[in-house]
Amino acid sequence: MGEKIIEVCNLSKSYGDTQVLKALNMQIEKGEVVAIIGSSGSGKSTLVRCIAGLENIDGGKIMLRGQRISGTKSTNGKVGMVFQNFNLFPHYKVGENVSMPLKTVLKYSDEEAEEKSRTMLDRVHMLDKLNQYPNNLSGGQQQRVAIARALALGPEVMIFDEPTSSLDPELSHEVFETISDLAKEGQTMLIVTHQINAVRRFATRMVFLSKGNIEVEGTPDYIFNQSKNYDLKHFLKQVSFEDI
Ligand SMILES: Nc1ncnc2c1ncn2[C@@H]1O[C@H](COP(=O)(O)OP(=O)(O)OP(=O)(O)O)[C@@H](O)[C@H]1O
Ligand SMILES: [Mg+2]
Structure with missing residues (x-):
């Protein structure tokens, strides 16, 4: 078991x-x-x-x-959740979408959050879009960013x-x-x-x-x-x- x-x-x-x-x-x-x-x-x-x-x-x-x-x-x-419609923050860049919850939920410093954000985006092969806005990404890419964002918090x-x-x-x-x-x-x-x-x-x-x-x-x-x-x-x- x-x-x-x-x-x-x-x-x-x-x-x-x-x-x-x-x-x-x-x-x-x-x-x-x-x-x-x-x-x-x-x-x-x-x-x-x-x-x-x-x-x-x-x-x-x-x-x-x-x-x-x-x-x-x-x-x-x-408990990390990924939805059908991605739910990214449209006015934040890809990197910020991932780093923000790390700062607000887990109280990471700016530097720690940015570093973790890069690591997580790399894991879903989205690091090159770090400074793009979600609207400039395909749906599949947006979904991978949403996955990185949830995953960054270390969900069980x-x-x-x-x-x-x-x-x-x-x-x-x-x-x-x-x-x-x-x-x-x-x-x-x-x-x-x-x-x-x-x-x-x-x-x-x-x-x-x-x-x-x-x-x-x-x-x-x-x-x-x-x-x-x-x-x-x-x-x-x-x-x-x-x-x-
Ligand atoms: N917020 C809500 N208010 C009222 N009824 C709801 C609400 N959310 C879901 N329901 C009802 O609860 C039942 C189950 O809905 P649910 O969304 O969990 O189904 P589902 O299996 O996810 O369906 P789908 O495959 O279409 O996404 C349905 O009868 C739905 O109409
Ligand atoms: Mg459903």
Whole structure:
């Protein structure tokens, strides 16, 4: 048994009368790369937003290395989040986008933050864009800067919510290459995506969400080739047409 990073216990979450998550349990161990799949509206974003501390929860608890994080709001970068639309600060240069949170969240000095920013941008092959503004970058490049920014804070777990869904296939490929490199380096990750063929190459586990809970989970091989679950099979048939 590996070291537990995240423990989700009996998590329930509703929006008005709609119960989205129903007493959901999930654990993530160090170095695991967990892909969350499921049809639109199944609660994938809700689940990862709860883990990232972006939503209030109605029941249960979420622990990070044994410490309760649900209800505490800020995870101080320990849970890194990368969104579909990059969310970079448009009026700050690439380098500043990465160095800023280091100063505000981790209280780095200017020099320390700038040095770390360069190191992180180099890691995602974006160092040459240090002094550019985000708008002058391709979507794929912006997403890699967003990854560097989250990664700079030394997250215990990196969460990606549809990181490539606003990108062309080619740019989407380069972002998945970056994520796959992180997987090889042992970064613990949670990835929500419809591009199941891209993640099955490096996910250590896949989780199929349906009706507010985890309906099936297992290795990519189990999910794709062994499970007889009807809802999962139906879902896979649908997405494999879209995801070429
Ligand atoms: N802020 C909100 N207010 C009200 N309802 C919401 C809110 N966010 C999500 N929901 C509802 O919760 C359910 C789950 O939404 P969620 O965004 O988690 O789904 P998803 O699996 O991420 O879907 P998609 O694949 O389309 O991104 C949906 O029925 C959605 O309409
Ligand atoms: Mg979503």
